[in-house]
Amino acid sequence: LKPDATRFTAHVDTLLESGCHGVVVFGTTGEATSFAVDERKALLDALLASGIAPERLIVGTGCCALSDTVALTSHAVLSGCRTVLMLPPFYYKGPSDEGLFRSYAGVIERVGASALRIFLYHFPQLSGVPITRGLLERLSAAYPTVIAGIKDSSGNWDGTAALIATFPQLCVFPGSEVYLLQALKEGGVGCITATANVNAGAIRSLYDAWCRDSGRLEALQGQIDDVRQAVEQHSLIPALKHIVSLLRADSSWRRVRPPLVPLQAEPAERLAGALTRAGFRFPKSS
């Protein structure tokens, strides 16, 4: 269950080549919270040592402990990765906006880097700690050059649309590609999504078609949605790792750290079948 820097680096490389403008390392899908601060630092070091451009990375750095978040954020910025995705501290539920403001402000002040750009991470289903509009307003006013945007993984499109409308100065990313076209139409800037790990090309095609105003947008969105729907029949992270294992013909990719568990044989087979019907082609397994 140790981090595997070689496979990690190869995977990020593939994602950047297959259509992703950038990659979030250490988000929810990357099992960030399942790894220690030192493990995460070492993985980022390995990634950069392999030659991947720091400008194409967004580094997940939000931990429960202020000191951990400061350590990871400082390390990212000093490594040339100025953009981070930051969970709020997520053990204490129902914190006040004042407490969350102090948390983010405390990190910003302690890191003390003018280059720092933060995307806040709104994922109430897992963190249990929503980023409220009031908090966002206050942070954006206090640190206008640092607070760069928000990843909205709530899955609530109306909330995402309200964020886009309320905060034109911020980059708003829905946390799923099923909202990509809607978000682009409203003024969102793209999406940050787990499924890009296995479907980056198709998602990028929709983005490019939007930029070229080339029509077919709804059809492209529909194809992307079909893939997402097939994956969402299963526990998302083990399912994605299973698909990567099939795409790379490398069963090592199925490993997850507890409390996650790999997909079992029967659902794995159903998933592969659904994706094959959606046009995926898998190499013969090794």
Next chain:
Amino acid sequence: LKPDATRFTAHVDTLLESGCHGVVVFGTTGEATSFAVDERKALLDALLASGIAPERLIVGTGCCALSDTVALTSHAVLSGCRTVLMLPPFYYKGPSDEGLFRSYAGVIERVGASALRIFLYHFPQLSGVPITRGLLERLSAAYPTVIAGIKDSSGNWDGTAALIATFPQLCVFPGSEVYLLQALKEGGVGCITATANVNAGAIRSLYDAWCRDSGRLEALQGQIDDVRQAVEQHSLIPALKHIVSLLRADSSWRRVRPPLVPLQAEPAERLAGALTRAGFRFPKSS
């Protein structure tokens, strides 16, 4: 916002002298998750260096990352603290019992210390990850000498009573002293409670009265309940820190790490008034 080993040590000392049989260091009230692994190790080292007996400590060691939980648990055991209180990994919600079993088993196997005794930490309101009876059964069967008990902070007495009845081989602690007498009557072994930070003497008196079968049990429980009720009008952890600051005439004690915030002036005054009416006497503030 750095850890204050001097005040920490003095406080643990006071608790052990004022009636606590033992002290959990790095539980929810101790803001464990707000501190980094190295900060927590250094605080435990300072505590033991001051001469506090390791047998009287229970060390909170459960983190989101398996590697962090292993590091903290190994450090505790190697320091002579064989008993730990272990949260499940708490970022991913709705994990399977299989995943949680692998998590605890993974820690036990990696720590590899026959002396280790684990109390599981059931606090679904904050962790979002309940310890189910099925998980407890499986862990207790697989590691009968390691799995020693459970702290049930759910606040659901029926659930606590069911744990006591179902697992006679385990030490069951309710997470609040309001259930102490009921728990002792049913076969529980005591309580592990935040409010012991400010009311250890009264809680111990009830425990001792129970052991001596000396009557007055309901009256003692009633007095304890009054204090708890006064504290529960407020945000629990900041309120307790405020009370400690009053008892020690030391305003430094009011500090909390974000996302918690200290009690404001008006509720702080109400709290002090209610406790004075309940019989608390505070020294003149410094």
